[in-house]
Amino acid sequence: MVIDSHLHLPVDPSDFPAKKQALLDEMSRNGVDRGIVIADSETESVIGSVRDCAELFKGDGVIKVIAGISPLISFEEQLRYCRELLESGDIIGLKVYTGHEHFYCTDSALFTVYDLAAEFRVPVLFHTGWDNNKYAAPEKMRELANKRRENTFVYCHCFYPETEHCFEVLGECGNVFFDTSSVADDAEKCPIIKASIEKAINAMPKRFIFGSDFGSCSQEAHLRFAESLHITKEQRELFMHGNAEYVYRL
Numbered sequence: 001m002v003i004d005s006h007l008h009l010p011v012d013p014s015d016f017p018a019k020k021q022a023l024l025d026e027m028s029r030n031g032v033d034r035g036i037v038i039a040d041s042e043t044e045s046v047i048g049s050v051r052d053c054a055e056l057f058k059g060d061g062v063i064k065v066i067a068g069i070s071p072l073i074s075f076e077e078q079l080r081y082c083r084e085l086l087e088s089g090d091i092i093g094l095k096v097y098t099g100h101e102h103f104y105c106t107d108s109a110l111f112t113v114y115d116l117a118a119e120f121r122v123p124v125l126f127h128t129g130w131d132n133n134k135y136a137a138p139e140k141m142r143e144l145a146n147k148r149r150e151n152t153f154v155y156c157h158c159f160y161p162e163t164e165h166c167f168e169v170l171g172e173c174g175n176v177f178f179d180t181s182s183v184a185d186d187a188e189k190c191p192i193i194k195a196s197i198e199k200a201i202n203a204m205p206k207r208f209i210f211g212s213d214f215g216s217c218s219q220e221a222h223l224r225f226a227e228s229l230h231i232t233k234e235q236r237e238l239f240m241h242g243n244a245e246y247v248y249r250l
Contacts, residue, residue, distance in 0.1 A: 001241040004035045004219060005248070006156060006181035006211025007063075009048045009056075016048065016056050023214070024062070030219050033241075034062055036211075036248065038125070041068035041078075041097050047215060050081065054090045064248065066093040066125060070101055071109035079112060086120040092248045093117070093154070095125035098136035105136040106144050114151050123152040123247055125179065129160035138169035145173040152247060154209065157182045161189050164196040171204065177247055178204075181211030184218070184225035198230055205235045209244050 004027065009019040027035055039045075039053035048056065050067040057063045067085060069078050085091040094117050098105050105126055117124045126136045134140075138159055145153055156179040159166035163183065170176050178200070183193050201208050212222035226240065244250060 001034075001237075002032045002223070003210065003241040003244045003250070004032045004212050004214065004222075005209045005244045006179050006213050007035045007037045007219075008040075008213070008215030009037060009046075009053070010215050011046050016052055019048070020056055020063075026214060026219055027062075030223055032219065032223075034064075034250070036064050036066060036092070036244070038066045038095055039068045041070035041073060041095075041101070043074060050078070050085070050091070054085055058090055064092045064250065065090065066095050067091045068095045068097060069113055070097065071103060071107070071113075072101055075109075079116065083116060086116070086122065091122075092250075093122045093125060095127070095156075097127045099127050099130065099132040102132070103135065105140050114148055117152075118148075118150045121152075121249070123154045123177070125154040125156050127157065128155055128166075129157045129162065133159065133162075138166050141176060142169055142173055145170070145176050149175055151175060152177070154179050154247065156211070157213075158197070160185075161193065163193050163200075167196065167200040167204075171200075174207075177207050177209055177243065179209045179211045180226075181213035181222070182217050184222045185213075190225060194225065194229065201229070201231050201235055201239060205231075205238050206243060206246075208239045209247060210240050 010022050039050040053065045067082050128136045153176045158178050212219040
């Protein structure tokens with residue numbers, strides 16, 4: 001069983017049914033059984049707004065949806081809509097795009113997002129690493145995780161490329177899980193990234209979730225990267241699907 005827990009609709013083709021089919025075709029080619037599509041926080045987006053994605057995959061047995069949400073964009077309206085989707089079971093989590101948008105993960109404006117997630121027992125995901133990485137830096141996430149122990153957080157991209165620092169700072173935060181999407185994006189960096197992830201999975205096997213960031217990154221490359229990891233069979237089962245099933249209650 002393989003679950004890709006970090007997918008986006010592709011930019012091309014232009015219409016959403018064709019985007020859905022392109023995603024499903026890619027999963028089929030790569031032997032991926034189930035997936036989680038993350039919607040944009042924008043109300044209009046080529047990769048799909050929350051409404052676009054929720055309607056496109058409503059009742060789908062293979063794909064589940066996570067809603068992007070921003071305190072900078074129609075926030076109260078977004079919160080109401082996300083509550084409706086959580087009540088109907090049409091989304092399984094919320095994501096804030098820290099770094100893509102300029103607010104910190106500890107910003108009080110996000111507390112209502114965290115409250116909503118805790119009420120429905122779903123995780124909150126964060127974009128991390130890359131450029132503008134201060135907004136969800138590991139130290140900030142540790143501060144948040146310690147204050148919000150009722151929440152489950154998913155730290156997407158493991159603060160790439162500073163993955164080792166990420167695991168050192170957040171290792172003791174048991175309510176933070178690590179989504180490895182985009183870590184295989186640069187072949188030159190892969191050996192260092194691989195070593196840090198192998199070490200961390202051995203130390204924290206129940207906290208790693210496989211994702212590819214398809215739509216931006218290669219799903220095939222991330223599957224090859226996952227296959228190359230020197231981890232036990234049990235750890236691999238957790239990484240490739242078991243931990244996702246637990247965190248997202250699949």
